[in-house]
Amino acid sequence: MVSERGLQVLRAIVQDYVDTREPVGSKAIVERHAFGVSAATIRNDMALLEDEELIVAPHTSSGRVPTDKGYRVFVDHLAELRPLSPAQRAAIASFLDGSGDLDDVLVRTVRALTQLTGQVAIVQYPSFARATVTHVELVQLGGGRMLVIVVTDTGRVSQRLTFVGEEFDDVDLAHIRAGLGTLLVGRPVREGLQRIAERLEGRDAQAPAHERATDEIVRAVAEELEEFRQDKLVMAGSANLARRESDFRGSIYPLLEAIEEQVTLLRLMGEMVADEQGLAASIGRENEAFGLAEASVVASDYDATGSLARVGVLGPTRMDYPTNLATVRAVARYLTRMLEQDDSSR
Known part of the structure; x- marks a missing residue:
């Protein structure tokens, strides 16, 4: 005792x-x-x-x-969490203020976090499987190319360029756009994917070129919606592992591999148990099942308009836990406020 x-x-x-x-x-x-x-x-x-x-x-x-x-x-x-200094809080605001869509916000978030902590910064995308499609836009770029834009009620705006091999006049393009709206707008991503699959089922490969081009647009929308359902991470600061290599008893290769593949880190981030403040830490050998026994991850939950995800840092077990925990919590809270404000302004 x-x-x-x-x-x-x-x-x-x-x-x-x-x-x-x-x-x-x-x-x-x-x-x-x-x-x-x-x-x-x-x-x-x-x-x-x-x-x-x-x-x-x-x-x-x-x-x-x-x-x-x-x-x-x-x-x-x-560990007593150390309050961030005014300069640190100002740095978070300067990195994140003026952000554009969600992708831009999360890229800025990891850049801020790695600058503040000197560790590898990780932000988990929220799951958008339950998001509702609010708008589908088509922009014809010439040469048979079509830009497909999908917007959801979470504020996510995504774009996909696809080659359809056909040029549409304004009337046909408006007709296709309206058809996609009827098929998807106001429906959850998961349901939209199901409706697209039903629409494409049994389509004739020998159909007229115009119909095949329309189907190609629909498939591009489906591919974009499938991306909405996939878990993924945004990371920054991998070079910090090399700078801190002396803090690792063995090779840093397993960490670099985990960063490269993402799947391991996604599982680890998903399984970490948060406390009542939304903070979580996984230390050293607790990560052995993920092949990361010499690393620690500290993370905090953030709320993307009802969909929880995590922001955190990865580094050696010899890290400044109080400062890193306080920093990820502050960044998570700022990120939550930004996303709430963006949601309320729409």
């Missing part, structure tokens, strides 16, 4: 190790922190922490460093 002072010693070890990258000894703790006890007493506390597997000596006769279990106790019970 670790005493209250022992837990405060753990806090000091975590903070000093994160700040200095050096193992922390009892003498350093006495010098840097006002415990009011001798180095011998601190050594006894450290011995108990080591017995509980909260700290470990990386080398013989060295100081101690936190274990993954120690970081977990620190995050759950000892």
Whole structure:
């Protein structure tokens, strides 16, 4: 059983190790922190922490460093979130203000987050499977090319360029646009996809060129709606892993691979359990099932007009958890407010 002072010693070890990258000894703790006890007493506390597997000596006769279990106790019970400075809050606002559509907002979000934390920043797209299609627009670009634009009630605007091999006059184009409106507008994305599948079922490959071109437009709309249903991430700051390579005991290749493929990070972000403030952390060996046992992820929920998703950072276990948790929470709250304001203005 670790005493209250022992837990405060753990806090000091975590903070000093994160700040200095050096193992922390009892003498350093006495010098840097006002415990009011001798180095011998601190050594006894450290011995108990080591017995509980909260700290470990990386080398013989060295100081101690936190274990993954120690970081977990620190995050759950000892970490005090540090309020962001006015400069940090201004930086978030300057990155995000004036954003355009959702894609632009999320790209700006990860750029802000990686700048503020020095970690790999991750933002999860909200699931738009339940979103409702509000508008479908077609723009003829010449040469048989058609720009398909789909808008939903979540504010997402997406575009897809498709080659239809046919030119339409204004009357035909208006007719196709109206048909798509009847088929999709006012309906959830999932239902829209089903209605398109029913429309295309059994279509004759030998149909007139005009009809085949119309079908090609419908398929392009379906492909765009399918994108709405897929989970995906926006990330920035991968180069920070190379800069912090000395913080990883092994290779950073598994992390780079996870960033490249996204599927692993999507599963991890989806399975993290948030506290009552919407904050979540997954530390070191807790990520072993995802092949990321040397990394930590801290994240916060944000609300995209009723669809929850997460924004977070990925980095080594030796990270500044209080600052990173406070930063992802502040960014998530700002992002939620922006999306709410955008929704209310439509």
